Amino acid sequence: MIYAIAIAGGIAGWLLYAVCMWDTAKRQETPALRRLLPCGWKEIGYTAVCFLLSGLFAVLFRSYGYGPLKAAKYCVLLGGLVPIAYRDHKEKRIPNVSLASLALVRIILLTAEALLYPAALADNLVFTFMGGLVSGGVMLLAYVISRHEIGMGDVKLFAVAGIYLGTSVTYVLIMVSLILAALYGIVKMACRRLKPKDEIAFAPFVAVGAFIVLGMGF
Numbered sequence: 069m070i071y072a073i074a075i076a077g078g079i080a081g082w083l084l085y086a087v088c089m090w091d092t093a094k095r096q097e098t099p100a101l102r103r104l105l106p107c108g109w110k111e112i113g114y115t116a117v118c119f120l121l122s123g124l125f126a127v128l129f130r131s132y133g134y135g136p137l138k139a140a141k142y143c144v145l146l147g148g149l150v151p152i153a154y155r156d157h158k159e160k161r162i163p164n165v166s167l168a169s170l171a172l173v174r175i176i177l178l179t180a181e182a183l184l185y186p187a188a189l190a191d192n193l194v195f196t197f198m199g200g201l202v203s204g205g206v207m208l209l210a211y212v213i214s215r216h217e218i219g220m221g222d223v224k225l226f227a228v229a230g231i232y233l234g235t236s237v238t239y240v241l242i243m244v245s246l247i248l249a250a251l252y253g254i255v256k257m258a259c260r261r262l263k264p265k266d267e268i269a270f271a272p273f274v275a276v277g278a279f280i281v282l283g284m285g286f
């Protein structure tokens with residue numbers, strides 16, 4: 069079962085990466101097939117990293133006593149956050165198609181949970197949709213209070229993270245991501261490579277924060 073989780077996480081991470089590249093190719097009018105196939109060193113390297121990290125985290129999640137679906141859910145989230153973070157770092161933009169794809173995978177996993185554990189359906193529905201609503205709502209409030217300093221893409225990103233992690237773990241992820249972003253900003257300003265008004269892509273800190281939070285077993 070652990071190998072199946074690792075393979076599923078790796079494939080999901082690659083597919084979400086392919087969605088990001090397809091969206092980029094579409095916007096740049098580049099032949100999409102050439103952007104999707106793992107024919108370059110970057111694509112082959114990313115594929116290898118997806119499967120390696122999925123395997124390592126599958127073993128870690130098993131040691132925490134997580135069930136197969138929970139472990140697969142977390143592996144998919146981690147695999148999906150990496151290309152989203154890369155895209156945000158490069159373009160300061162979080163593509164809606166990537167977030168929608170990640171949300172669709174969560175719905176598929178939720179359906180599997182409903183079929184395998186029908187008695188827990190109500191709890192799983194509350195966990196999933198309240199996690200998305202509350203987490204997205206908190207970031208939406210931050211978006212308004214900060215006068216749009218926080219991007220709407222970040223709001224949607226945390227709403228999607230919330231349907232994977234639930235409310236409490238997403239709160240921890242928000243705090244860790246903010247701390248990482250603040251530390252990065254302080255170091256950059258101390259090195260005079262960043263001005264107070266410069267825009268910082270937030271998704272990379274969310275991705276790193278997710279690896280930290282889930283790796284610590286929250």
